[in-house]
Amino acid sequence: MRIVAVNGSPRKGWNTEKILQRALDGAQSVGAEVEMLQLYAQPFKGCISCFACKRKGNSTGGMCTFRDALTPLLEKVRTADAFIIGSPVYFGAPTGMVRSFLERLMFPVDTYLVDGEGKRVKVLHDTTPSAIIYTMNCPDWLMRQVDYPKLLGSSAEEMARLFGYCETLYACDTYQFSDYDRYDCNMFSKEDKARQRDTHLPIDLQNAFELGRRLAIMAEEAST
Numbered sequence: 001m002r003i004v005a006v007n008g009s010p011r012k013g014w015n016t017e018k019i020l021q022r023a024l025d026g027a028q029s030v031g032a033e034v035e036m037l038q039l040y041a042q043p044f045k046g047c048i049s050c051f052a053c054k055r056k057g058n059s060t061g062g063m064c065t066f067r068d069a070l071t072p073l074l075e076k077v078r079t080a081d082a083f084i085i086g087s088p089v090y091f092g093a094p095t096g097m098v099r100s101f102l103e104r105l106m107f108p109v110d111t112y113l114v115d116g117e118g119k120r121v122k123v124l125h126d127t128t129p130s131a132i133i134y135t136m137n138c139p140d141w142l143m144r145q146v147d148y149p150k151l152l153g154s155s156a157e158e159m160a161r162l163f164g165y166c167e168t169l170y171a172c173d174t175y176q177f178s179d180y181d182r183y184d185c186n187m188f189s190k191e192d193k194a195r196q197r198d199t200h201l202p203i204d205l206q207n208a209f210e211l212g213r214r215l216a217i218m219a220e221e222a223s224t
Contacts, residue, residue: 001220003027003034003212004080006073008087008098010040015135015174015201020086022205023133026212027082032219037073039097044070046100053108062109062123074104081219082129084212089136092151102155109162120161127164129218131211132156139173139196165218169211171204 005024009016017036024034045068052058052065064074077083085101087094094102113121134152136143143149152168159166175197177183180190 001032001081001216001223002079003032003082003084003216003219004037004076005034005084005086006037006039006077006098006101008039008085008095008101009135010095010097011088012038012040015171016086016088016133018201019133019135019169019171019204019208020084022208023084023131023212023215026209026214027216028212029209030213030216030220032081032216035076037076039073039101042069042073044068044100044104047103047107054112060108064104064108066104070101070104073101077105080128081223082215084131084133084215086133086135089134089138089148089152092146092148094132094134094152094155106158106162122162124163127218127222129215129222130159130163130166131169131215132159132166133169133171133208133211135171135174137174137176140170143170143172164222167211169204169207171201171208173200175201 003024005020007017007020021036024036028034045066048066050066053060053062063078064071085098087098093099109123111121111123115121132155136148156166156168173193173196175193177185180188180193
């Protein structure tokens with residue numbers, strides 16, 4: 001059983017990667033083989049609308065036919081038993097790199113076909129459990145006030161439709177700078193931020209561990 005995580009943050013070793021790694025630790029705790037993939041290490045494009053995956057009689061198998069540095073990552077995600085995507089939230093959305101990645105991942109496994117009952121036909125019929133982890137600077141109450149779950153929820157809904165299962169984990173009020181005194185950011189209290197990091201980050205990490213463990217168990221059950 002193999003589970004991969006895709007780090008969609010440009011900052012290696014920070015909040016998103018830390019939480020993703022803890023999710024992989026959870027998967028590994030129940031016997032999964034795990035791997036972290038670094039999205040920002042790859043120069044790639046989003047969907048180029050070639051429509052090769054929609055041509056009649058195509059043999060793409062739901063893989064994007066445009067080949068570039070992203071292709072090996074897409075292959076690892078598509079052949080994994082479960083996968084997790086992590087992204088910071090920029091202006092109410094995942095990073096541009098994550099959005100481009102999702103285009104290349106999801107569009108080829110979607111179709112423009114409907115069955116006799118008018119339901120969308122899928123390329124994939126087996127379930128590949130998936131999850132999205134979002135990290136953000138704003139606190140939980142503000143995230144819900146501006147309705148981030150609705151803004152961010154469409155990607156998880158599409159992943160659930162296409163891959164059979166997807167859940168979302170939000171990590172709020174993250175510690176953004178290594179030294180707050182170096183930046184113009186007086187809307188934040190570095191003391192409050194440090195306190196939040198010390199008290200709530202361990203909860204986020206534990207939630208991620210349980211998420212990874214849960215996905216691994218689901219993947220194992222789906223394969224039997």
